[in-house]
Amino acid sequence: MSKVLVFGHSNPDTDAITSAISFAHLQQQLGVDAEAVALGTPSEETDYALTHFKTAAPRVIETAANEVSQVMLVDHNEAQQSVSDIDELEVLAVVDHHRIANFETANPLYYRAEPVGCTNTIILKLFKEHGIEIPQNIAGLMLSAIISDSLLFKSPTCTPEDVSAAKELAAIAQVDLEAYGLEMLKAGTNLSTKTEDELLNTDAKNFPMGDKQVRIGQVNTVDVNEVLARQSALEAAMAAQNAEGGYDLFILVVTNILDSDSAIVVVGDHQATVEAAFETTLVNGVAHLPGVVSRKKQVVPQLTEAFK
Amino acid sequence: MSKVLVFGHSNPDTDAITSAISFAHLQQQLGVDAEAVALGTPSEETDYALTHFKTAAPRVIETAANEVSQVMLVDHNEAQQSVSDIDELEVLAVVDHHRIANFETANPLYYRAEPVGCTNTIILKLFKEHGIEIPQNIAGLMLSAIISDSLLFKSPTCTPEDVSAAKELAAIAQVDLEAYGLEMLKAGTNLSTKTEDELLNTDAKNFPMGDKQVRIGQVNTVDVNEVLARQSALEAAMAAQNAEGGYDLFILVVTNILDSDSAIVVVGDHQATVEAAFETTLVNGVAHLPGVVSRKKQVVPQLTEAFK
Numbered sequence: 001m002s003k004v005l006v007f008g009h010s011n012p013d014t015d016a017i018t019s020a021i022s023f024a025h026l027q028q029q030l031g032v033d034a035e036a037v038a039l040g041t042p043s044e045e046t047d048y049a050l051t052h053f054k055t056a057a058p059r060v061i062e063t064a065a066n067e068v069s070q071v072m073l074v075d076h077n078e079a080q081q082s083v084s085d086i087d088e089l090e091v092l093a094v095v096d097h098h099r100i101a102n103f104e105t106a107n108p109l110y111y112r113a114e115p116v117g118c119t120n121t122i123i124l125k126l127f128k129e130h131g132i133e134i135p136q137n138i139a140g141l142m143l144s145a146i147i148s149d150s151l152l153f154k155s156p157t158c159t160p161e162d163v164s165a166a167k168e169l170a171a172i173a174q175v176d177l178e179a180y181g182l183e184m185l186k187a188g189t190n191l192s193t194k195t196e197d198e199l200l201n202t203d204a205k206n207f208p209m210g211d212k213q214v215r216i217g218q219v220n221t222v223d224v225n226e227v228l229a230r231q232s233a234l235e236a237a238m239a240a241q242n243a244e245g246g247y248d249l250f251i252l253v254v255t256n257i258l259d260s261d262s263a264i265v266v267v268g269d270h271q272a273t274v275e276a277a278f279e280t281t282l283v284n285g286v287a288h289l290p291g292v293v294s295r296k297k298q299v300v301p302q303l304t305e306a307f308k
Numbered sequence: 309m310s311k312v313l314v315f316g317h318s319n320p321d322t323d324a325i326t327s328a329i330s331f332a333h334l335q336q337q338l339g340v341d342a343e344a345v346a347l348g349t350p351s352e353e354t355d356y357a358l359t360h361f362k363t364a365a366p367r368v369i370e371t372a373a374n375e376v377s378q379v380m381l382v383d384h385n386e387a388q389q390s391v392s393d394i395d396e397l398e399v400l401a402v403v404d405h406h407r408i409a410n411f412e413t414a415n416p417l418y419y420r421a422e423p424v425g426c427t428n429t430i431i432l433k434l435f436k437e438h439g440i441e442i443p444q445n446i447a448g449l450m451l452s453a454i455i456s457d458s459l460l461f462k463s464p465t466c467t468p469e470d471v472s473a474a475k476e477l478a479a480i481a482q483v484d485l486e487a488y489g490l491e492m493l494k495a496g497t498n499l500s501t502k503t504e505d506e507l508l509n510t511d512a513k514n515f516p517m518g519d520k521q522v523r524i525g526q527v528n529t530v531d532v533n534e535v536l537a538r539q540s541a542l543e544a545a546m547a548a549q550n551a552e553g554g555y556d557l558f559i560l561v562v563t564n565i566l567d568s569d570s571a572i573v574v575v576g577d578h579q580a581t582v583e584a585a586f587e588t589t590l591v592n593g594v595a596h597l598p599g600v601v602s603r604k605k606q607v608v609p610q611l612t613e614a615f616k
Binding site: 097098099100101102103104105106107108109110111112113114115129296300301304305 | 405406407408409410411412413414415416417418419420421422423437
């Protein structure tokens with residue numbers, strides 16, 4: 001079997017980077033010539049995890065067909081979140097915890113999705129099903145992803161399976177889950193040194209909704225007002241991205257990881273549709289959404305429904 | 309949790325009917341109010357299995373949104389093979405062994421696909437992963453599906469996992485795998501009572517190839533000549549379907565399940581392309597293809613390539 005690349009979505013978060021590392025390791029143990037790569041550089045949060053567990057960041061690629069013919073996707077399936085030449089590649093396997101959309105294959109494949117909070121929760125099951133041991137550093141990275149995706153178990157996307165997976169991985173990684181988790185999350189909230197475009201692109205994804213293209217970014221912070229203080233500069237950058245990328249709408253979700261609340265900043269057409277989706281009123285392009293922390297469960301479905 | 313319907317594809321074969329029964333049983337054991345239904349009546353082969361294992365045929369439905377809001381799909385995912393109102397339903401889970409296409413959800417879901425020969429091979433794994441015992445009759449139906457999809461392990465779609473799953477299920481079902489399997493397959497080959505259109509539609513699918521529309525039907529038999537004796541009546545029916553359905557080409561694959569060979573009957577344009585695809589010569593519209601039993605692996609890819 002020739003070489004296979006394993007990667008998470010573009011604009012990678014901690015789960016996208018580390019699930020490529022953990023799933024590639026599992027595949028290697030199963031005899032596959034798999035290499036973990038990434039569709040972008042690690043965030044500060046991910047950097048914290050990689051440094052703590054003494055693991056090198058995966059090589060960054062933009063296209064894959066120039067080096068392999070087969071790939072495995074983790075933490076995503078939608079073509080617009082993947083390598084630009086995904087149409088030229090055979091997808092052998094997908095491990096994911098998102099909705100399925102804009103994904104099509106010519107052949108049967110291995111596809112494992114479960115509605116849990118983190119891809120690495122599923123990958124832990126795969127390790128156990130195959131009876132393969134998890135190295136300490138990889139367990140630490142998998143744990144980091146669960147903490148990241150669940151905001152230390154506060155997100156509504158978090159399931160009891162994620163909590164027990166995290167405890168199991170913390171034991172293998174030999175860290176104090178709560179103390180390590182809070183330090184890692186805080187490492188990801190240092191926004192002051194970032195440009196507006198860096199803030200917007202930290203964790204942004206495109207979603208086709210009806211015939212509209214919607215881009216939704218999310219940043220974590222311990223002080224929402226610190227971000228909103230930069231609102232006009234952010235709005236200018238969002239408008240520029242809309243024009244350049246052909247998005248009808250850009251929504252930035254600013255999430256307070258301590259209070260588990262978010263504010264949204266909205267730039268583009270269809271603001272009334274956004275208001276309807278969240279049953280709120282935009283004041284100067286901003287709305288506060290109490291209790292909202294999950295783009296996947298509390299933002300995308302509501303908007304998708306509103307755009308129908 | 310409100311009631312959930314579980315069903316396989318339309319024009320159901322033995323795997324489509326029985327995987328709904330086995331997966332619904334698993335879900336019931338997990339506390340879900342699941343009912344197995346079907347998008348058509350059982351074939352004679354499936355009837356043989358249901359009767360042998362004293363299980364009632366699932367209720368037939370055409371739409372689902374009139375009774376439930378959530379469904380689980382087995383043995384298919386493509387919308388055109390599902391209930392007509394699939395767009396109005398939430399798909400909670402899919403268990404399948406086909407390519408993924410024309411499938412999209414708004415929410416994360418449970419999706420389990422593996423490139424094996426039969427959906428019930430995957431469902432057996434799920435029973436074991438959950439530590440749930442399989443009743444004797446359901447094991448027999450699951451076994452029947454593996455025998456059907458693999459033509460008693462002779463199809464190139466059959467994997468070692470399918471063979472070992474079948475042996476394990478035969479032990480629970482308390483049947484002699486070979487003897488039962490041959491009887492069941494033979495029960496599906498009673499073609500004498502069927503009209504030409506019934507024969508053609510037993511298991512027919514449309515495939516776009518280049519800019520041509522190709523319809524490929526398949527029937528199993530223990531005597532190819534019994535079918536070829538009806539050649540002129542079949543050809544008239546195929547020509548009528550081509551005219552009505554706008555197909556450029558109709559190929560009927562007549563498969564001898566004992567010898568693992570097929571004959572094809574070809575009606576429509578592009579006969580030279582068919583000859584090139586199978587490196588054969590059509591004599592009076594018929595060619596014999598030694599060793600060919602799988603439409604998915606030995607007919608469709610070769611034709612697709614020839615039509616490029």
